[in-house]
Amino acid sequence: MLNSVTQVLNLKMKLSEMEFGAEGVITEINTEKQKINAMGIRVGKKLKMITKQPIKGPVVSTCGELEVAMGVDLASQVVVDVD
């Protein structure tokens, strides 16, 4: 419920909190950027959440042609302006 409200308001949320299939633009990366830039994730890129696994499992998203899987901790450091 809360998620659908935030989506209407076009709010920023963590990648780890995004709904399946939700799309948005990356606005912040709150970790050593080096770590994640090299995998093709950077501020200003469009991203789509594909899947996340239960019990703190990995989050998979597509970013352009790339499919990137990352741990939930890392995913919670990525802030996305959801469409």
Place this chain on the structure above:
Amino acid sequence: MSKKAAKILLVGNPNVGKSVIFNRLTGSDAVVSNYPGTTVDYTEGTFISGKQEYTVIDVPGAYSLEARDKAEEVAVRMLHEHRDATVVVVLDATRIERGLYIALETIEMGRSVLIALNMIDMAHDRKISVDDRKLQKLLGVPVVPLTAITGEGIMQLSDMIRKAQASDVKDILARAEGRASEPAQASGCAGC
């Protein structure tokens, strides 16, 4: 009159086809599979092009030169151990952007670099067109498009290896931002 074997390092992201290129160049049979991280340690082989013997080293895949795992550590170590080697950076034409990261890092090291733009056939199939000449102009290093699994472009690659050259990331940035159009020559007084 045999010259000393020149060294070549094959560097790039995991699963871009470094080992396939290695096999094509050297005629060996390094294990290739469609999974990232198949090459964890390095493999070495030789080939001859234009009377020059080359030692090719197939380096494990890495996303960046800031090592985060064992395979990347090996990659970084290889780059530092073979300071005189030419670096062939292999890019997946369907995922260029990610590969450019390590390509730029390698250029930043001041290494003599050549870009092998692999999987051109796949890019074609997916309607991705890559302007290799523009990329070459931007980066200031030779770019060779090829399809390693069919062998297309491998001859051009082996011919171009001696044309590998160093570039400057500052100039690349300037060209990318449209501030300079020609690959700049090293100026005479850099710090005077």
